[in-house]
Amino acid sequence: MAEQHDPAPRDPAPYDALLLLSFGGPEGPDDVVPFLENVTRGRGIPKERLKEVGRHYFLFGGVSPINDQNRALLDALRKDFAGAGLELPVYWGNRNWAPYLTDTLREMVLDGRRRVAVLATSAYASYSGCRQYRENLADALAALEAEGLPLPRVDKLRHYFNHPGFIVPMVEGVLSSLADLPEDVRAGAHLAFTTHSIPEAAADSSGPVAEHGDGGAYVKQHLDVARLIVDAVREETGIAHPWRLVYQSRSGAPHIPWLEPDICDHLEELHGDGAPAAVMVPIGFVSDHMEVLYDLDTEATAKAAELGLPVRRSATVGADPRFAAAVRDLLLERAATERGKVVERCALGSLGPSHDLCPIGCCPARSERPAAAGADSPYA
Template sequence: MPDQPHLPAPGARPDAGPYDALLLLSFGGPEGPDDVVPFLENVTRGRGIPRERLKEVGQHYFLFGGVSPINAQNRALLDAIRADFTGAGLDLPVYWGNRNWAPYLTDTLREIADAGHRRVLVLATSAYASYSGCRQYRENLADSLAVLADEGRALPRIDKLRHYFNHPGFVEPMIEATLTALDALPETVRDGARIAFTTHSIPTAAADTSGPVPTHGDGGSYVAQHLDTARVIADAVRAATGVERPWQLVYQSRSGAPHIPWLEPDICDHLEEVHAGGAPAVVMVPIGFVSDHMEVLYDLDTEAAAKAGELGLPVTRAATVGADPRFAAAVRELVLERAETERGRRPRRCALGALGPSHDICPAGCCPARTPRPAAAGTDEEP
């Protein structure tokens, strides 16, 4: 008889054991004009980003009163996760820490340790494999744990939830958002609209080495995972509308030295290209972002929308997943899935598309850093 995934008994209370806390780990953002420059100094520390570029990015924040929406969106996601856990009967406290702004990760881990938690799961607000979206967060965790060790605190064991780019609770809200954005176009151009799936551009060298070593190659896991998610959404939109629409994965939010190759095409260049090719409209779908933070509001809603206006090209933008209850439920499912695995069972692992569920534990050589550093929640270079 084939090995079947373990399914909890009907009506059984959800059990996260051996885990006793969940940490939402995010990027952070300024919450007022006085925060902008210190925040950008945190973000770019050690990267050699030209000051001119920092000033340019800073102006993006000042256009919105010096406030990034990401912290408010993380608070909304925390509320949604806690409400879902409570409604499902899952007793698991949820904490929040950031890489670059308050509440800082080290402070939150100190709070977690002082509360006596010893097995902590981490949900990063990045759905895909990459250095900045996974490995760097693992390095941040290792750095913070080292601080706590120096302070003489008992260290919790940290495990990171798998990449959720293809979990139904992440993908299905984006399918719905894409259909809503299509409906917002004038009826005369709707059926001919192109779909531009957007994500953060990263250096091609970082993309090529993203994910486990066997997947390294053209774009690595970063590009492959985005393409797989985009294909699932495009197929679902076609099934719902009966219209086959051309689509492409494009990029935004490039930063850094201009001589270093980054993933292309940029969304604005793409809009010019499809307009020249006769496309009557474009729907922008930011599949690379969990929430509508600054790079979505500025690079798409401001900069790309302005480019489309210059071209006379109708565009709409699909909403990100944000605090959608389906995503909050997906977080619970990922927590319980990992808990079952830790208890030696084989849980059901939800995934759409062709790639299947991602790995639970990052293997050696996964999304390597340019300069090797200790990283928690993986098989190599543990603190």
């Protein structure tokens, strides 16, 4: 499997900056409830309930690992760009915690940046993983407009779930986790590919309208990634491990159908069926943030121990240099396209490269809100 595609030419024009756009997370106990208030704004959730929800964070000193992981990714991107001779500044802004997106965009404008490529730390199509970030961009641009500042054009880079720079590090993580299992259970280990559960209705309407239906683009993309990893592991080991796509981190009302099965329920099922071991593979997450740290490393691992089921959790991509190189690839690919060039787009699997511009009806909003960086953007 080729590890990455080296694009040519190496010209970032028309872009004069890259923005790393992420979710954000608390960095101390006093941040937890204000952070959760940001995440749940408009839903009328009482503060006492937020304290209960925040117990996962308090178990880890009130600190989410996501901000440090984004700092590591920023450093990896800057080193990769410099090593490739790409003189392009990289900024970082969050949806729900400092550095806030609006503050970062303001800084970029004051630095003279006018054409910005945006990398969201979500690899797949969904409302929360794509359109909501585009809504956040529109909100930030509206705030700058109200301040009388010139507005940069922002272009969100395409989904990268099937880029080799995202896939290959995860394959190596699975191989390492399998090797770490006791030898007598290794060959029969099941692979549990995990991602964030979302409401079934949101999944069914994810991606362009043509892809709406049972699970939508969200499920299709995850299944394609899982198959790529399974095939690569089989090529390396000669073993076709049984596998399934499962879900974690459900947070919605119990009467609303969400994607299932949950990882803990799946581990119980595997144990009941006599599976000798399992590797949890968090393909839905770019880095080891709270959903991975608590839902897999804490809760699911405890469930496996209770069952007596040997289990390992494979690594996310994080700040792997190959992922940083993939981001450079995506940036230069989009830049060349914006200059009117026809470029080869690197993608593995059966789905091909994703679209550059989210079409109308793609991952529709829960309510009418403007979204930037799409065909329906009010900011051309």
